[in-house]
Amino acid sequence: MKCIIEIVESLAEDEVVIRCRAVNDAVRNIQQTVSQLSAPAPDITFFKEDREFYFPLDEVLFFETEGEHIYAHTASDAFLVKYRLYELEEILPRSFVRAAKSAIINTAKVYSVTRNLTAANLVNFRGSHKHVYVSRGYYGLLRQRLSERSNYEA
16 A cells, blocks of 8 residues: 655645555545544543543543443553543544443553453453453454554554
């Protein structure tokens, strides 16, 4: 695959054109990635006690249900969010992926995955002692997203 960057100063906004012989999975992945990267990050307000917090999504390691509430976990803290997990799945960037019925993780923050063939797999995060279990049903999607992340970082 060939990649060309052309600078056109007269453009009103940036555009990406994909020329291909046929639309296949690779082309669809490129289109989806470009669309998500160019989409504005959702505005999520984080709550703790009587305070509201505003920080970038890339600080979030994972979202997790605890009883009736959804918490966003950073490396050192946890914040209440006023979304359901299915709503977060719709608005979060592609780097976030469902890991279990009760969790969505940020693949950009994954440090390691400890595989367990008979039960859930354990995900550890960079710079934190926190971890999440990924159920077997969601493991394939996690592997796919981690693989995509590796391709973008190369």
